[in-house]
Amino acid sequence: MGRPRGFDEAEVVRAAVVLFANRAYxxxxxxxxxxxxxxxxxxxxKTFGSKRGLYLAALRWCLNEEVPTLIAEIERAEDATAAFQRLTTSMAWAGMDLLLLAAVERAPVDREVALEVKRALNSLDEAVQRRRGSGQAAEIMRSPLGFTATLLGLRLRVRAAVLTAESGAPTLRHGPHPS
Amino acid sequence: MGRPRGFDEAEVVRAAVVLFANRAYxxxxxxxxxxxxxxxxxxxxKTFGSKRGLYLAALRWCLNEEVPTLIAEIERAEDATAAFQRLTTSMAWAGMDLLLLAAVERAPVDREVALEVKRALNSLDEAVQRRRGSGQAAEIMRSPLGFTATLLGLRLRVRAAVLTAESGAPTLRHGPHPS
DNA sequence: GAGATTTAGGAACGATTGTTCTTGGCTGGT
DNA sequence: ACCAGCCAAGAACAATCGTTCCTAAATCTC
Structure with a gap:
């Protein structure tokens, strides 16, 4: 039995989520x-092995803990507009920002990150699938802002899928090539 | 009159667009x-002043040369679905990827980048506004994939606007705070 | 041909980076 | 009280980073 830790691993991971959600890796x-x-x-x-190991732990935590919360929000929103409003304005969604950053800057160059991002995006897609009414596009989706957001979001997904793309994979192909 | 250059500035900028579109700054x-x-x-x-100076030159070039091409594509697409298809699959759109990366990882921490990104997104919004039929959401926007893409795209815009947000600014508020 | 000026082609600089190592402190067991 | 084992608290390491400096080459003008 040695010296007791002066830190809590779960708390460290949660704090890492916030840092990595705010700025690039x-x-x-x-x-x-x-x-x-x-x-x-x-x-x-000793605990995480490397900076990247901590990053992956933070990403996994947020995908395991915050994506389900996101999904619950989607499922409980009265309509898509309300869901968009709540999910894109809250300060609490460090998890979503981490997912965003991971998708754009890490997934194209780190396969493990790409797989986690893919898992999270698929979970979100499935939640939306389950929810009735999503077929009815939100008002914001009909706006120019919504169109541009969708365009960027689609391109983001293409780029994030570069390392995990396979035959029969959904949606669009092409994106940056790994070096 | 001195030694002649062995490079073309415009060509250097174009090549920089490709590098910066593929990987984080x-x-x-x-x-x-x-x-x-x-x-x-x-x-x-001597030419660009710094790495960041080159980055800004590349970003500006792509916003001046490739965003109008994007806009032309949007204007000429028979419907939104075709526009999405073409604009998210082409290998040629390094400019779009640079815009994406700039929006996610540079705009929240670099005000000059944020202003350029804002200008480009506003131009895209206006092009969509001018085009009739965009009010009719593309089929993909009704899909779960489209919903998730829109969600991420909206969040991306919020984060990108953090340094340039002002009273009366459109869309949603909040995002990461500058340190 | 000499001089001025600009660029090519690196080397050098100071700072920062992620990771490993060393020393001392803290706990429980004996 | 001593020992084993783990953590705290840095220091050290090798490499990389963005930027500046130095020397040689290439051009035009006189």
Missing amino acids: DGVSVDELVSHLGVHRNSLY | DGVSVDELVSHLGVHRNSLY
Whole structure:
């Protein structure tokens, strides 16, 4: 039995979600992680193996804990407009921002991240599928802003799927090629 | 009159668009830029001032040259579905990917990038506004995939607008706070 | 042919990066 | 009280980073 930890792993992971949701992966240094998470760098490497290991833990936590919350919001919203409103304005959705960042900047170059992002997006798609009324496009989707958002969102998904694309995979093909 | 240049500035900028469209800003090193663009590091700094200066030049070029092409595609598409299909699958749209990456990872932390992204998104919105029929949502927008894409796209815009948001600004508020 | 000026082609610089190592502290068991 | 084992608290390491500096080459003008 050794010295007791001065940190809680789950709490460290949750704090990491917030940091990684706010800035790009390379924009968050290990020094910063150590400062903000209350875990020493040695312990960070012992617990998560690497900076990338912590990132994956944070991403998985948010996909396991916050995506279901997102899904619950979608399922309970009276219509799509209300769902969009609530899901795109809340400060609490660090998980969604992490998903967004992971999809755009990490998934095209990290297959493990790509698989997690794919899993999360598929879960969201299935929740929307289950919910009646989503076939009825929200008012915002008929607006120019909604059109542009959809366009960017579709392109984001194409890029995020580059490393995990396979025959019969849904939606559109092409995107940046891995180097 | 001195030694003649061995590079063409416009060509360097175009090549930079491709590099920055494929990987995150910090994922592209100056060494890589020098290798791929055919311009020496000294000349890069003389011409663009910094790595960020080159990035802004690339972003502006793509917003000036490729966004109008995008707009032309939107205007000429027979319907929204065709527009989505063409605009999210083409390998040629490095400009769109650069806009996507700039919106997600640079705009929240760089006001000049945020202003360029805002300008481009507003131009796209206006093109869609001018085009009749966009009020009629594309089939894909009624699908779960389209819903999720729209959700991510809306969130992306909120985050991108953080540094440029003002009273009366359109759409949703909130996003990551600048540090 | 010499001089001025600009660019090519690196090397060098100071800072930062992610990761590993070293030393001391803290706990429970004996 | 001592020992084993784990964590805290840095320091150290090697590599990479963006930017500046230095030397040589290439051109035009005189």
